Amino acid sequence: MVEFITNVNSAVNGFVWGVPMLVLLVGTGILMTILTKFFQLSHLGHWFKNTVGGIFHDKHVTKHTEAGDQSISQFQSLCTALAATIGTGNIVGVASALVAGGPGAIFWMWVVAFFGMMTNYSENxxxxxxxxxxxxxxxxxxxMYYLKDGLGSYKGCKQIGAILATLFSAFCLLASFGIGNMSQVNSIAANMTSAFSIPATVTGIVLVLVGALVIVGGLKRIASVTxxxxxxxxxxxxxxxLVIFFANISHVGAIFTAIFKGAFGLKAVGGGIVGSGVxxxxxxxxxxxxxxNEAGLGSSVMVHSSSNVKEPVRQGMWGIFEVFADTMVVCTLTAFAVLSSGLIDLDTGAVLVDVSGSALVGQAFATVFGSFGPAFIAIAILLFAFSTVLGWSHYGSKACEYLFGTKSTIVYKVAFVLMIFIGCTMNLSLAWDLSDTFxxxxxxxxxxxxxxxxxxVMKITKNYVARIIKKEDVKPMLSVFPEIQEEQEKAM
Incomplete structure (x- = not known):
């Protein structure tokens, strides 16, 4: 039975993470980029000023809500979303891409991020x-809500919208236990054992206690921690x-050359033929x-939607910055650290050491920081992975709320916390593979x-640009629901 499930999952996984799905993901980003007239470029200064720039000059960005208000600040929503997206993928994922795809993989990671900015923008x-x-x-x-109330409002699409909303919530709920919990804490436990000889059971108990204190307290407590x-x-x-980058700054030209040549097959990857290398x-x-960066999965929308923001486009811009920070900054720096360390042959893309994943990044850091390098990466994975658990606990909670009602969320949170211990102490490779598929x-x-x-999305963006950037007198588009539209207009 296990073998049958494994085979079925492998086939489904091959599709959902295969070339057709990647084309759909990137294609959606390209479509939204064109429809919004390359918003991530044409209004770069505007979205940067009103996201991370706003932290320093706009009190509404970081302002905490009053006791009776259940929403969170724009900055808290970003941090909670980044908590879920900046995870082991930024360390292990980048190393895996370099090992399997060579330096050229980084170029295509940038391409995905560029268009993914507008997918994430549109979702938010x-x-x-x-x-x-x-x-x-x-x-x-x-x-689940824009599928039910948005797609479902189209003629003849009511049932389709409701079914797709339910499917999304079910997949999210199942994925939250695996990719958002057990696989993350297992990475923590393995790294704590490897770097500091701490038993997995001890790591599991500590994480359960800390997780319970934060997760059961709800979104406000999660946001205050993240x-x-x-x-x-x-x-x-x-x-x-950056220390590694500047220590090896003389290699920058060679690294960029390797990335661009590897991306277009001007040099073979790992000694293979040019076509397969590309x-x-x-x-x-x-x-x-x-x-x-999870752009296109629809995951981070659930926390961005809890923001105290009034303008949909304002939160959309935080989505652009989220992808920028995750991939363009954190993933790129990881790649530069590895590529400048001498552990990968820049001409062929061949890995010159017998390690992969976080161990490869740990060795890269060790070239500058010595024995502290692997320990630094172990601590980074602890923080990155545990913050991912916190973010995903909210995603799963919202999916559970949609499927079973608000009261069911406490049962979900308790089960989620208990799964942390199981993830730390058991070998659950099939469960992880299944959750990756979900x-x-x-x-x-x-x-x-x-x-x-x-x-x-195009209409709301056009409306925002006309009102805020061009200063035209246009009625704002804030909500599809008249009562919320009126409420938000009064609060502006």
Whole structure:
């Protein structure tokens, strides 16, 4: 039976993370980029000023809500979303892409991120536009809501919208236990044992206790932790990677040359023929790029929709920055650290040491930091992976709320916390493979929704540009629901 499930899962996984799905993911990003007139480039200064730039000059970005308000700040929503996206994919995923696809994989990772910015933007715009309040007064938004109320509002699509919304929620719920929990904490336990000889059971007990304190407290507590943890871990890791970058700055030209030549097959990858080299670089770069920033999966929309923001486009811009920070900054610096370390032959893409994954990145850091390098990576994985667990606990909770009602979420949270211990102490390779598949399956209904509702995204973007950037007197598009539209207009 296990063998049958494994074979079926392998076939499904081969599709959901295969070339057709990657084409759909990137294609959606290209479509949204064209429809929004290359918003990520044409309004680069505007979205940068109103996201990370706003932290320093706009009090509304970081302002915490009052006691009775169940929403979170824009900055907290970003940190919680980044908590889920900046994970082991930024370390292990990048190393895997380099090993399997050579330096050229990094170029295709950048391509995926560039177009993925607008996929994530579109998801967040739709998330805010179609969100509503639950019985506790909390904002509830995500792909399930814009599938049901957005796609479902089209003539003859009511049932299709409802079915796709249910499928998305079910896939998200199942994926949250695996890719968002057990696989992450297992990486932590393995690294703690390897770097510091700490038994997996001890790691499991500590993580369960800390996880229970944060997760059971709900989104407000998760957000209050992630807004402190994420900037700290991201800045510490970026600084460490920058030290390696500047220590090997003389290799920058050779690294860029290897990346571009590898991407277009001007040199063979790993000694293979040119054609297969391009395919490997393209496939692994795109695959790990999507896995890292999650643009197109519809996951981070659920936390972005809980923001106290009024404008859908404002939260959409945080989605652009999320992908930029995750892939263009963190993943790129990881790749530069590995490629400048001498552990990979820049001419052929061949790995010169018998290690992979986090161990490869650990050895790269060791070339500058000595024995502290692997320990630094172990701590980075601890912070990255555990923050991913916190972010995904909210995603799974929202999926559970949609499927079974608000009261069911406490049962989900308790089960989620208990799974942390199981993930630390057991070998669950099939469960991880299944959850990886469910993670990919989330993208199918979500992308159908984004593509079907692309005219809505285009209209909302056009409306925002006319009002805010061109200063025209136009009625704002804030919500599909008249009562929420009126409420938000009054609050502006």
């Amino acid at each position: 715009v739709l998330g805010i536009y179609y969100r509503r309040r639950n019985s506790r007064g909390e904002w509830s938004g995500g792909a 807004e402190k943890l994420v900037p700290f871990m991201a800045i510490a890791y970026v600084l460490g990677a 395919k490997l670089a393209l496939t692994w770069g795109m695959k790990r790029g999507v896995f890292s 993670n990919g399956l989330m993208a199918i209904p979500n992308l159908i929704g984004v593509i079907a509702l692309s005219p809505v």
